[in-house]
Amino acid sequence: MRYLPHTESERRSMLDTLKLDRMEELFTDVPERVRFPDLQLPAPLAEMDLAVHMRQLADRNVNAASHECFLGAGAYHHYIPATVDYVIGRGEFFTSYTPYQAEASQGMLQAMFEYQSMICQLTGMDVTNASHYDGATSLAEAVRVALNLASNKRQKVILSPAINPRYRDTVRTYLQGTESSLIGESASVRDMTSLLALLDDEVAALVIQNPNFFGQFENVAGLADAVHEAGALLIVVADPIALGRFQSPGDYGADVVVADGQALGIPLTFGGPYLGIFATRKKYVHHMPGRLVGETEDSSGRRGYVLTLAAREQHIRRARATSNICTNAGLMALAAATYLATLGETGLRQVAELCYHKSHYAADRIAKIAGLEVNPQAPNQPFFKEFSVLLPGPVEEVNRILLEEYGIIGGFDLGPDYPGLERHMLIAVTEMKTRAAIDLLVDALARATQ
Numbered sequence: 404m405r406y407l408p409h410t411e412s413e414r415r416s417m418l419d420t421l422k423l424d425r426m427e428e429l430f431t432d433v434p435e436r437v438r439f440p441d442l443q444l445p446a447p448l449a450e451m452d453l454a455v456h457m458r459q460l461a462d463r464n465v466n467a468a469s470h471e472c473f474l475g476a477g478a479y480h481h482y483i484p485a486t487v488d489y490v491i492g493r494g495e496f497f498t499s500y501t502p503y504q505a506e507a508s509q510g511m512l513q514a515m516f517e518y519q520s521m522i523c524q525l526t527g528m529d530v531t532n533a534s535h536y537d538g539a540t541s542l543a544e545a546v547r548v549a550l551n552l553a554s555n556k557r558q559k560v561i562l563s564p565a566i567n568p569r570y571r572d573t574v575r576t577y578l579q580g581t582e583s584s585l586i587g588e589s590a591s592v593r594d595m596t597s598l599l600a601l602l603d604d605e606v607a608a609l610v611i612q613n614p615n616f617f618g619q620f621e622n623v624a625g626l627a628d629a630v631h632e633a634g635a636l637l638i639v640v641a642d643p644i645a646l647g648r649f650q651s652p653g654d655y656g657a658d659v660v661v662a663d664g665q666a667l668g669i670p671l672t673f674g675g676p677y678l679g680i681f682a683t684r685k686k687y688v689h690h691m692p693g694r695l696v697g698e699t700e701d702s703s704g705r706r707g708y709v710l711t712l713a714a715r716e717q718h719i720r721r722a723r724a725t726s727n728i729c730t731n732a733g734l735m736a737l738a739a740a741t742y743l744a745t746l747g748e749t750g751l752r753q754v755a756e757l758c759y760h761k762s763h764y765a766a767d768r769i770a771k772i773a774g775l776e777v778n779p780q781a782p783n784q785p786f787f788k789e790f791s792v793l794l795p796g797p798v799e800e801v802n803r804i805l806l807e808e809y810g811i812i813g814g815f816d817l818g819p820d821y822p823g824l825e826r827h828m829l830i831a832v833t834e835m836k837t838r839a840a841i842d843l844l845v846d847a848l849a850r851a852t853q
Contacts, residue, residue: 465812467671471840475789475831476616476815477538477567478674479666481644481754482835483742487668490741491734499733501694505709511733512708515696518740525646525743526660527653528682532693534736535679535728538663539573542566542610542640544681544692544726545659546574549608549636550583551690557607557635561587561598565615566640568820583607595622602633612640613652617817617829618762618789619781620649627656643667643680643739644758645787647751659683668742669735678735688712692726757834758788761841765832766790768845774852780824789831791817791824795852798828804851811847 409417414426423429430438448456466472467480491497495510502508502515515533522531535541546560562571562585575585587598587609598609609630613621630637639652641662652660664678665671683691689712697711743751769792770777776793778786792814794801802813818825832841 464673465806466673467812467835470806470810470812471836471843472812473814473830473832473836473844474812475618475833476829477569477663478671478677479644479788479831479833480671480835481666481668481833483668483670484745486745487738487741491738496734496737501733502710505707509708511737512696512710514737514740515694515733516698516708517744518736519696521740521743522680522682525643525651526641526662526680526682527651527657528660529685530688530691530695531680531682532691532695532728533733534664535661535681535693537665537675537677537679538640538661539567539570539679540728541661541663541679541681542570542638543574543577544679544728545638545661545683546608546610547577547726548659548683548687548690548692549638550581552636552687553607555582557605558583559603559606560585561601561606561609561635563595563598563609563611563615563621564588564821565617565619565621566610566612567616570612570640595626599626599629602630602635604634606633606635608636608638608658610638610640614642614645614787614789617778617780617791618786618831619778619784620787623655627658631656641680642787644751644755646755647748648755648759649787653682658687664735664739667739668745669738676735678739693728754834755787758832761834761836762786762788762790762830762832764838765830765836765841765844768841769830769848772845772849772852775848780827788833789829791827791829792848794826794828796826798826801828801848801851805844805847808851809843809847811844 418424418426472480496514499508499511502511505512518533519531523529535544549560550558560574560583562574564587571585571588578585587601595611598611602609611621611623611626613623615621627637636658637656638659638661639657641652641660643662643664644666660680660682662680664680667678669676669678681691681693688695691712694710695712696708699707699709701707746754766777766786769775774795778784778790779793780791798814798816798818802816805811805813814828814830817827817829821827
């Protein structure tokens with residue numbers, strides 16, 4: 404897209420049309436004291452000097468490339484194959500827009516179709532869209548789908564307190580101003596039975612995260628049957644890496660599966676852009692937000708790809724749209740598709756196994772440190788790549804020591820989001836962590852907590 408600045412005559416013509424003398428008159432509604440503030444900007448720099456200055460600012464950041472990182476809680480430091488950056492960096496993909504015109508967009512449409520196919524395999528679902536903004540947005544949209552299917556006859560949604568707190572915040576934001584209510588967040592974080600006890604004929608959906616926010620697997624035996632018997636939907640927030648090794652939500656009866664695809668070839672990048680995965684059963688496909696790519700044949704019998712079941716309102720008549728998901732994280736979906744195609748089934752399984760075994764090695768070693776407890780909130784519940792550690796002092800202070808003295812980005816402080824779990828640190832261990840890095844964390848924790 405070219406940048407064409409307005410000429411002085413064009414500016415004059417526009418002002419004459421508006422019956423204004425000066426451009427500044429466009430801002431008369433802005434209070435004068437803040438209209439043209441003195442920004443006190445530094446003197447301009449030459450391009451080379453500016454590049455040096457920007458690098459110096461960037462070097463002040465603490466990141467997973469410069470430090471050992473054990474922070475997870477929804478965003479993870481996983482390995483990204485070189486093929487991912489190569490594919491998404493190609494101009495025809497990197498700058499592509501919503502592929503309305505199939506004849507001009509076959510490459511991106513096929514990539515999205517392949518992405519959908521692989522996500523369906525991972526989740527055990529029938530259909531997947533391509534895609535949402537992030538995992539939190541996907542969950543909020545899934546809750547709205549459940550409420551829409553209930554046709555206002557059921558207005559309650561049970562949210563497990565063991566769901567990522569930011570995801571739950573997003574659901575609350577989406578439901579503001581509606582008659583719907585969220586229940587269950589005050590239930591015990593380790594008791595699925597207490598969540599099932601909340602089921603009644605007013606509940607549209609029960610939502611769990613598995614593995615949950617604490618990295619632990621929930622007991623899902625018989626869960627879907629109980630939810631369906633009550634007339635509700637089962638929505639599961641999943642970890643796409645875990646799905647490479649462990650049971651898919653579709654296998655234990657989930658109706659909608661959502662996840663954040665950041666782990667699938669998308670860098671941390673200080674919080675985004677990320678990828679929202681949304682998969683469901685075929686019978687709910689007409690209620691699924693976002694866009695769906697289908698495979699078809701043209702009049703000559705050649706295979707082709709098109710947008711299907713995409714309401715025009717989603718793109719143009721936005722006031723009548725059922726969702727705000729439209730032109731979205733297509734490039735991130737392409738990154739995930741490239742990642743999954745590069746690793747394949749065997750590679751993804753290996754990544755999941757490395758996360759599992761390395762996190763358990765770290766947990767076993769930390770558990771031997773005097774004064775520290777691993778997963779005290781649910782000691783017998785199996786976990787995947789994250790686990791909590793009860794510390795003798797504040798998490799903030801321990802993290803400060805880890806960073807300043809050992810160059811380690813520590814874990815997530817659970818206290819602010821979970822009253823009763825003060826002094827609990829959530830630690831994430833992915834395939835990127837070497838034995839030496841884990842041993843360094845263990846030694847640093849031992850010294851920082853004594």
